[in-house]
Amino acid sequence: xxxxxxxxxxxxxxxxxxxxxxxxxxxxxxxxxxxxxxxxxxxxxxxxxxxxxxxxxxxxxxxxxxxxxxxxxxxxxxxxxxxxxxxxxxxxxxxxxxxxxxxxxxxxxxxxxxxxxxxxxxxxxxxxxxxxxxxxxxxxxxxxxxxxx
Numbered sequence: 001x002x003x004x005x006x007x008x009x010x011x012x013x014x015x016x017x018x019x020x021x022x023x024x025x026x027x028x029x030x031x032x033x034x035x036x037x038x039x040x041x042x043x044x045x046x047x048x049x050x051x052x053x054x055x056x057x058x059x060x061x062x063x064x065x066x067x068x069x070x071x072x073x074x075x076x077x078x079x080x081x082x083x084x085x086x087x088x089x090x091x092x093x094x095x096x097x098x099x100x101x102x103x104x105x106x107x108x109x110x111x112x113x114x115x116x117x118x119x120x121x122x123x124x125x126x127x128x129x130x131x132x133x134x135x136x137x138x139x140x141x142x143x144x145x146x147x148x149x
Contacts, residue, residue, distance in 0.1 A: 028056060028102060028120050028129055031149040033064070037142070041065055045149065048092065056102055058092030076113030086110045095120060107133050116141065
């Protein structure tokens with residue numbers, strides 16, 4: 001009996017692990033490398049996570065490249081983010097799933113301190129994330145493509 005249970009466990013374990021990995025790819029939850037719009041080089045790592053209310057949020061977990069040194073602050077931000085380190089800062093919040101996109105939230109650009117509405121869409125089977133920041137209408141904005149780590 002023990003051998004059967006052990007065999008069943010060893011058979012089922014890879015299936016559980018594979019299905020868990022597939023579910024993780026179904027949402028933007030995870031670690032993403034952002035890319036500098038001008039240079040095309042990796043700029044930071046953003047960790048997207050599920051907030052207490054079920055929406056998605058994102059925090060800068062690592063600075064890879066910055067024109068303002070290895071520990072930039074958000075000098076152009078207002079409110080409680082003013083002059084705080086960008087590393088560790090929540091820059092994405094309030095994003096909820098709507099079909100195959102996540103929207104309704106906000107994203108902060110620490111370079112200019114501005115907050116934009118945001119829309120996220122996974123592409124290439126969840127390996128990349130289109131991040132569109134905009135004011136008013138989605139047509140008036142810009143899109144970055146982040147790569148899953």
